[in-house]
Structures are given as C-alpha cells and as structure tokens.
Amino acid sequence: MTDAEALNRRLVDELTxxxxxxxQxxxxxxxxxxxxxxxxxxWDDADGGVLSPRRRDEDPAAWLTTVYTNEAIVTQVDDGTTQDAGTGRRITSSISKPSIVATMLGHLEVEYGMRVLEIGAGTGWNAALLVYAVGExxxxxxxxxxxxxxxxxxxxxxVGVSALVVTGDGADGYASGAPYDRVIATASxxxxxxxxxxxxxxxxxxxTPWGNAYDNGALARLTVDGHGAAYGPFVDNTVAFMWVRAQRVPRPVVPADLAGAAESTTTLHxxxxxxxxxxxxxxxxxxxxDVTTKFEDADDGGDDFTFWAFSGPSWARVDVIDGAGTHRVRQQGPRALWTEIEAAYRWWDETGRPPAGLFGLAVTPDRQYVYLGSPDSPVA
Ligand SMILES: C[S@@+](CC[C@H](N)C(=O)[O-])C[C@H]1O[C@@H](n2cnc3c(N)ncnc32)[C@H](O)[C@@H]1O
Incomplete structure (x- = not known):
C-alpha cells in the first residue's frame, strides 16, 4: 500500500x-x-486575509498530509489572475472539506442510474465520486x-472517469441533459x-448551500413538485461554501470616521x-x-464588531470590553443596523429559538421565501 492509499484509508475510516x-x-x-x-x-491562509502559494514539489510529504487532512484546500485565488509566485486575496476555488462532501452526498440519496447535475466542478473530485455511485x-x-x-x-x-464537464454559468443549469433526478451545487x-x-x-x-450576506452556512434540500416549484428544509447550517460568481457578497468596508454617529448602549453581546x-x-x-459583519481585536483589549449594509451607507459598531455587561453602540445611516439586529434576535428568542432545521426554503416560478414549519408560514 502506498503512503497515499494508507492516508486515504485512514481518512475514510475517520469519516465513517x-x-x-x-x-454506500x-x-x-x-x-x-x-x-x-x-x-x-x-494556497494557505496566512495572516490578514492574504493567501500564499505552496507547491507540492517543495515538500511532497507535507502536501500529501494536507491532502488527507479533513479540511478544505484552496485551489484557486482571484479567479486565476494571480500567478503562482504572487499572493492572493480572494478564494475562488477549493476542494471541499471531505466530511462536508460526504455529508452532502449522503443527503443527496442517489441510486445507480440516476441523472445528476453538479454546479461547480472545481477539481472534479465530487464529480468522480458521483460517477462511482450513479454511472459515468x-x-x-x-x-x-x-x-x-x-x-x-x-x-x-x-483517472479513467468520464463525466461530462461543461464550461458555463451553472445558474443556467444544462438543459440538454435535463430532466435530472438530482442537482447538487458546490457553491452557495x-x-x-x-x-x-x-x-x-x-x-x-x-x-444547495444557501445563505445571505449575514450568514452563509445553510444547506437546503428541496424536492421538486409537479407544479414547477420546490420546497424543503435546511438540513445543515454549518457548511461554508464560496458564492456562485454572480451572487458574491462585497467585503465589508469598516468606517474610518465614527464622528457624528448616534450613540447608545446594549446588553446583548x-x-x-x-x-x-x-x-x-x-x-x-x-x-x-444585505448586512455583513466584521470582527476585529480593538486597541483597548476588547473587541470591535462592525455591521455594514452593502446596499447603502449604513453601519453599526459595537465595542465590547472583556467582562463588561453593557457595550457601547454607534450607528449611522438610513438603517439603524444594530437596532434591526436586536429586533431580529428578539423575534427568534420569542419564537422559541427554533433551530435552522425547522426552517425551509420555497422556490416557485414567481418568488422565493423562507418558512418556519410549513410553506404556509413564511418568515422572510
Ligand atoms: C467549492 S468549489 C467546488 C469544488 C468541487 N465540487 C470539487 O469537487 O473540487 C466551487 C466551484 O464553483 C465554481 N463556480 C462558481 N460560480 C459558478 C457558476 N455560476 N457556475 C459554475 N461554477 C461556478 C467555482 O469556480 C469553484 O470552482
């Protein structure tokens, strides 16, 4: 058995x-x-959001150990515009974390002979796994x-596997191969x-991985009905996938000047x-x-949390001092973001703190919405 085979077997045993x-x-x-x-x-995540290249040739054993660690590995940065010697800023392709790949394939519930469309070929690993389960x-x-x-x-x-790899925008699907029994997206x-x-x-x-600017960790499993709609629950909320290209979320811009902001306090951490x-x-x-978050260590030994609306000039900053029960809030712009966030949290708390698995997603020809319990109870 080669080193790679031994490492793979160990990872497979761990995942099992x-x-x-x-x-299956x-x-x-x-x-x-x-x-x-x-x-x-x-590409390795270094300090300050900078990604630096690591070559297999430099240390083949370390590269192999990384490959058989249960982590995602960045395989492309900045849409491929950064050359091997440079450093990257944005992760634009990765081979997903093996436990997440395995969990998603489990949720897919395929049988041999089913037709499957994957969005986000990346390295081709997931497509190869699918081939073994449904046929090439x-x-x-x-x-x-x-x-x-x-x-x-x-x-x-x-590797002797023939899946059809289409170059194109996965948002269009691939009509020539339809209808599919399963669609699996590996981008959010x-x-x-x-x-x-x-x-x-x-x-x-x-x-499909699903999210919004605030939280991008859910996995929706929708079943298509006979009337052109699809409904289903969120079956996980701990995955973290990059966005499909056309739906990327801008990075938060932390305001440099906090002068003139409305001041208040909060007891909600x-x-x-x-x-x-x-x-x-x-x-x-x-x-x-449309609200994103950014967290930074503050000079005063505490933490600064910034909430930023990318749809307009609104932001909120909450400064937390370690051990304090009350925190300073500053807000500016047409939307009082911290006030909105507190209200949303109160709503969730008063609704009995439902876990994400009690929510579901509806996709109809006219609209998409999130429901709680059943599609008759939209909440967002
Ligand atoms: C997490 S990676 C996929 C990993 C892949 N399944 C594998 O096994 O290696 C996400 C991929 O989705 C691709 N992607 C992003 N937007 C897309 C789109 N609109 N259509 C198709 N692929 C897209 C990215 O270029 C990236 O390669």
Missing part, C-alpha cells in the same frame, strides 16, 4: 467513524483518492471558470436559480447574534437583508 460517510459512499472514496485531484499548487453516463458537472473546467476534464480523463446561492427547478423531474431533489450560535445567526440573517 464520525458518521459523515455512509457505507465508502467504495467511491477509496476508488477516487483525493490526491489525484488536488493541484500541485495550493449520468453525471454532468458545470464550471464557470474555463481553466478549471479544462483541468477537471483532464484530471477525470487521467442567495437565490436558487429557477432553471435548477425547471430542469429537475418532479420528485427530484436539489441540494454581538457574539450571541453573529458568532456563538449557528441557529441564532441563521435566524437573524433572515431578517436583516
């Missing part, structure tokens, strides 16, 4: 023991080892980035492209609404459109 990898998928994970898909240059004539994967699509095609051919959406519903047969499933509890963050995000 953790309950992430169902028996074990053979696929063993047949399509991850190191055959990871490129020779990967049944997998189509779309990649928006031409270079990545070409590399995925070559990699799949190199703020709005589900309606073509995915239109190209899935009634009873078929759409599995920003951690409670934005970091500590995935269910709270998910629920608050539903009620505060």
């Amino acid at each position: 023991a953790a309950g992430a990898l169902r028996d 998928w074990r053979a696929a994970f063993l047949a399509a080892p991850r190191h055959l898909f990871v490129p020779g240059v990967i 004539e049944n997998v189509t994967t779309i990649e928006v980035d031409g270079d990545l699509a070409e590399r995925a095609r070559e990699t799949l051919a190199g 959406v703020r709005a589900v492209p309606y073509q995915w519903v239109a190209q899935t047969r009634p009873g078929g499933v759409i599995l 920003p951690d409670a609404v934005a970091f500590d509890d995935h269910d709270a963050t998910f629920a608050v995000g539903l009620r505060v459109p």
